Amino acid sequence: MRRLILLRHAKSDRPAGVRDLERPLNKRGKRAAPVVGERIAGEGLRPDLALVSPSQRTRETWAAIKGALGDPPEKTVPEIYEAAAGDILGAIRAAPDGAGTLIVVGHNPGLGDLAVTLAGEGPRGLRALLASEFPTAAFAVLAFEAESWGAIKAGQGRLEHFVRPRDIDPDLAG
DSSP states (O other): OOOEEEEOOBBOOOOOOOGGOOOOOOOHHHHHHHHHHHHHHHHOOOOEEEEESHHHHHHHHHHGGGGGGOOEEEEGGGGGGTHHHHHHHHHHHOOOOSSSEEEEEOTTTTHHHHHHHEESSHHHHHHHHHHHHOOOEEEEEEEOSSSSSHHHHHEEEEEEEOHHHHHEEEGGGG
């Protein structure tokens, strides 16, 4: 069984004159990220590898949660920065097969589109919610009966979890 955790970066700031790639987390994002990391760990999920976009907001999000997840190895993957679903899937398919659980820290709309594309099974209500939104700091967990990451395909995943920050703490909604 392979597990894929798709995590959208936490809420970011938009300071004037700062390039998109360098946008930091805002106060709410800095509060939400560690809470989400604890929730992922609380679900018993310990990634073997993290694929992280090179943006400041994704790197800050990852830095805030990785300790709760056992500080797994990470790889910065430029191809997932603001990428389409297919590009993110390409990065996942290239992941080493020794990594049974993989986390991808990236951006919308590509990350949300990929989650919907991969989720062929799972609770109907949860899949409908996933299709309607993928807010900042939300994560989806998909399970695959695949021998390798290279073998995963659209509709093959079972959606096990979709958690938004407001599902954990209503004060993190927004």
